[in-house]
Amino acid sequence: MAALSPPEQAAALLDEHPDYRVLRALPRPECYPVAQPQGLVRTAVVIDVETMGLEADHPIIDLAMQRIAFDERGVIIRVGQPRQWFEDPGMPIPAEITRLTGITDADVAGRRIDADAATSLIASTTLAIAHNAAFDAPRVERRLPDVAGHAWACSCNEVPWPDLGFDGRKLGHLLMQQGLFHQGHRAAVDVWATINLLGRVMPDGETALAKLIRQAEQASVRIEATNAPYDAKDALKARGYRWHAEKRTWWTELPAVNEHAELDWLRDTCFCARPSVISVTWMQRHRG
Structure with missing residues (x-):
């Protein structure tokens, strides 16, 4: 050596x-x-x-x-x-x-x-x-x-x-x-x-x-808290949601297996009953 x-x-x-x-x-x-x-x-x-x-x-x-x-x-x-x-x-x-x-x-x-x-x-x-x-x-x-x-x-x-x-x-x-x-x-x-x-x-x-x-x-979903009330912003931010200035909505991305639990949370905590859910793969991810 x-x-x-x-x-x-x-x-x-x-x-x-x-x-x-x-x-x-x-x-x-x-x-x-x-x-x-x-x-x-x-x-x-x-x-x-x-x-x-x-x-x-x-x-x-x-x-x-x-x-x-x-x-x-x-x-x-x-x-x-x-x-x-x-x-x-x-x-x-x-x-x-x-x-x-x-x-x-x-x-x-x-x-x-x-x-x-x-x-x-x-x-x-x-x-x-x-x-x-x-x-x-x-x-x-x-x-x-x-x-x-x-x-x-x-x-x-x-x-x-x-x-x-x-x-x-x-x-x-x-x-x-x-x-x-x-x-x-x-x-x-x-x-x-x-x-x-x-x-x-x-x-x-x-x-x-x-x-x-x-x-x-892994497949994921992008959830946009469309029509969430204004006073839900603190709860959304604390949960890790980010603000999309152009769409004027809070959004997050998470594994597809967690979709239903997240929708339940939005409904029960933020009174957001009609969020937008978009399927995401690594060919769409990281584009803002």
């Missing part, structure tokens, strides 16, 4: 002391461990975008994606080459966005996303994964309309992180709790961080990716 480098010797020494925890940088892509597949192999593309702001119509300035292959255990068996495109928004990038992402006007000047290449890459996979799919999915589909209706999964909200012993959902925080760190808020870096996060084996012996796929594949 090769001798440890001086930094690794120091890290190993600190690891043995209860008063210290060591953070290690993400492995380089060429060093990512691969495994022999078991059973059915599927593919996914991990995606991240950086935009001019938080509004839905703010343009993308940085799009990154990387394909992975995984087997029926949810084990990543292969990672593809990272792809990244800057895009000129046709206006100055706000100083706050530059501060957050490091992307400057010079980085994007005259640049365009290769829409054909990006569309082809997404279409070649079973699903797209993002760490905040409710943000990324609608913006990607707005820029690449030919992939509308592709399946999406969210590594932030569709992995039961609290049940697994984690006390947050932010990408950097989840990595740190597993002894890793990255320089976040650049699309390609966040994609690689998400891949590493999904490939980690959880305390129960299953990967985070396996848990994500199982949850994302």
Whole structure:
């Protein structure tokens, strides 16, 4: 066995002391461990975008994606080459966005996303994964309309992180709790961080990716509390309902098996007798 480098010797020494925890940088892509597949192999593309702001119509300035292959255990068996495109928004990038992402006007000047290449890459996979799919999915589909209706999964909200012993959902925080760190808020870096996060084996012996796929594949229902009285808003908010400004209604999404119990709660607690119920699969989910 090769001798440890001086930094690794120091890290190993600190690891043995209860008063210290060591953070290690993400492995380089060429060093990512691969495994022999078991059973059915599927593919996914991990995606991240950086935009001019938080509004839905703010343009993308940085799009990154990387394909992975995984087997029926949810084990990543292969990672593809990272792809990244800057895009000129046709206006100055706000100083706050530059501060957050490091992307400057010079980085994007005259640049365009290769829409054909990006569309082809997404279409070649079973699903797209993002760490905040409710943000990324609608913006990607707005820029690449030919992939509308592709399946999406969210590594932030569709992995039961609290049940697994984690006390947050932010990408950097989840990595740190597993002894890793990255320089976040650049699309390609966040994609690689998400891949590493999904490939980690959880305390129960299953990967985070396996848990994500199982949850994302399940059918769910979107319930809109149509015609709920105004004074029910506090109860709805406390139960986790969100306000849809355009439809002017409170809504939630939950597993299909919980539909009848939720309708009973709406009727008995909120006097909402005619809610709207919409079936949702991972081809409609995360679109707002």
